Amino acid sequence: MRFEPVGATGAQFIFKVYGQGKPFLLYRSGRVAEALAKPHDQAFLDRILTRVRIDNASGCWLWQGSTVNFGYGQISTKRGQSPMRTHAAMWFALYGERPSKDGLFVCHSCDVPGCCNPEHLWVGTAAQNNADRDQKGRHPHVNMTHCFRGHEFTPENSILNKTSGARTCRICYNAFFRRRNEAKRIAEGRSRRADLLTPEIKLEVYRLRSQGLSAPKIATLLRITKAQIHYLNHARKRRDKKRAKDAELRRAKV
Numbered sequence: 001m002r003f004e005p006v007g008a009t010g011a012q013f014i015f016k017v018y019g020q021g022k023p024f025l026l027y028r029s030g031r032v033a034e035a036l037a038k039p040h041d042q043a044f045l046d047r048i049l050t051r052v053r054i055d056n057a058s059g060c061w062l063w064q065g066s067t068v069n070f071g072y073g074q075i076s077t078k079r080g081q082s083p084m085r086t087h088a089a090m091w092f093a094l095y096g097e098r099p100s101k102d103g104l105f106v107c108h109s110c111d112v113p114g115c116c117n118p119e120h121l122w123v124g125t126a127a128q129n130n131a132d133r134d135q136k137g138r139h140p141h142v143n144m145t146h147c148f149r150g151h152e153f154t155p156e157n158s159i160l161n162k163t164s165g166a167r168t169c170r171i172c173y174n175a176f177f178r179r180r181n182e183a184k185r186i187a188e189g190r191s192r193r194a195d196l197l198t199p200e201i202k203l204e205v206y207r208l209r210s211q212g213l214s215a216p217k218i219a220t221l222l223r224i225t226k227a228q229i230h231y232l233n234h235a236r237k238r239r240d241k242k243r244a245k246d247a248e249l250r251r252a253k254v
């Protein structure tokens, strides 16, 4: 693909387009046409355009070269420098601006990652880009049926983001906070997990308990938490219950 400025009528620029079937004339006005006629970096623009095919239905300029995640085109720049995304490269070739330097993004109005039609590009902040995506219902989580760990997004298991339509897995969300709180408790030495206790301490707890000492007293005595003692008590109760039940089953069998 190559654009050759062949003239202008009033506000309109006329380009002769080569490279896709018969050469044809393109009439364009506005900032994009102005930049195409007088780009910041003609050589770079030519390099991008050689690997572009115009999609007649959408008007997208589809990148035919190598792509990276999600279908963004990439084009090499200087030796030793990382390649540029083609839509950002197009912006630079035309206007000499690299919005990413100011923390801004070159965004697609057409939502085609591989498109580098400058008329489909706009510059915005990350928030604007995300808002645009959400408004179009294109948040990547919208169409997921299962979370990353395989839990299904049933209505009960979904935490819905009302603006974006994105869902969060309730099981994973809760598990995350449970893990984080537990890690915090362990770090602060007030974990409820009884399995952090050594067997000696466990035996000591049982012994003191059988002597009729209260849980808070044992906790201060052994420098463990009340919660751990309660957990141990319950564990013992559960174990005794299970043993009794098993014994009953055995008796019933005989």
Ligand SMILES: [Zn+2]
Binding pocket: 059, 060, 061, 110, 111, 112, 115, 116, 117, 120
């Ligand atoms: Zn496009």
Ligand SMILES: [Zn+2]
Binding pocket: 147, 148, 149, 150, 151, 169, 170, 171, 172, 173
């Ligand atoms: Zn999940």
